[in-house]
Amino acid sequence: MNLKKILTWAGVAFLLFFLFSAPQQAGDLVNNILASLEGAAQAVITFMQNIFV
Secondary structure (H helix, E strand, O other): OOHHHHHHHHHHHHHHHHHHHOHHHHHHHHHHHHHHHHHHHHHHHHHHHHHOO
């Protein structure tokens, strides 16, 4: 097995462990990530609107 495959499986195992051992915190983490992505997308949209106005 190569190192990339081992690290991928280890990451998946860690995520599943985190999900099952702390579901509330996992949900909060996902919500925070999505909120950050939404903020970044809004910033890009605002930037593009200011360029083309």
